[in-house]
Amino acid sequence: MFLRHPILSLVTLAYLAFVGWLTLSPELPLGDGTDGLVWQILDLLDRIPGTRWIDYADVEFLANVAMFAPIGMFFVLLFGRRRWWAAMLLSFVLSCAIELAQLLFFTSRVADVRDIVSNTSGAVIGALLVLIVTAPKARRLAQARRAEAAALQRPA
Template identity: 50%
Template sequence: MFRRHPVLSVLTVLYLGCVGYITLGPEPYDARSSGVLWRFLDFFARHDETDWITFDRVEFVANIVMFVPLGLFFVLLVSRSRWWLAVLLCVATSVAIELWQGAFLPTRVADLGDIVANSSGGILGVCLGLIVMSLSLAMRGRGRGRVGTA
């Protein structure tokens, strides 16, 4: 798997490192990013049209978004026929993060909701990868069909 796709393998490991840095550090946010986030949330809270944008919702969506590339990378690495393995890798990664946070990071909160959000994002990424691979195969097939015709 890693020998067949060395560049994708490196990108996946680098992205996993970023996810680890974000999720396994002692503090979820540094002072600068936290300040910006709270200013945006305060702004949204002052307007009736956007007061539904809360910290919990932003965090849930951010967890989904963070795992979409992971699902995409995993399915590209393991192949279309083993898409289910990519889903399992996303879920296992999320569970491992939450277990680590619960066991070793007292300043972080291990949450089942994070597993749901992360896994959902991973599944979306796997679906996106399957769509991309299917389109790529279809385009290659169409290109081959045209070569012999004229």
């Protein structure tokens, strides 16, 4: 898998390192308190009519979904369409590991089951997106394999 897709493997590992840095740093890397990225988004939404109902938990949930969508995409591309379930399962396990590490090792971090739900949801969305986008080519390849198999079975 890693030898077949070395560049994709490196990009995936780099993205996983970024997610690790973002989720496992003792301090919040994107700001703390009212100067963080989530608060900046909330300030922006507060100025847009009709979006004042969106709160911190909503933005944080969607940010986690967005952060894990590429992980689901990368894992399906690495493991292949047939192992889509493994990509989703590994994403779930990764999310659980992050939350467990936050619970056990980082007093400045808060482990939350909602993060597992949002992270896994993001990974599932990313995996499904790759499956949908690659479906036409997968169908063409399957038809070509069937045609080739049928040609090999015909008597000469």
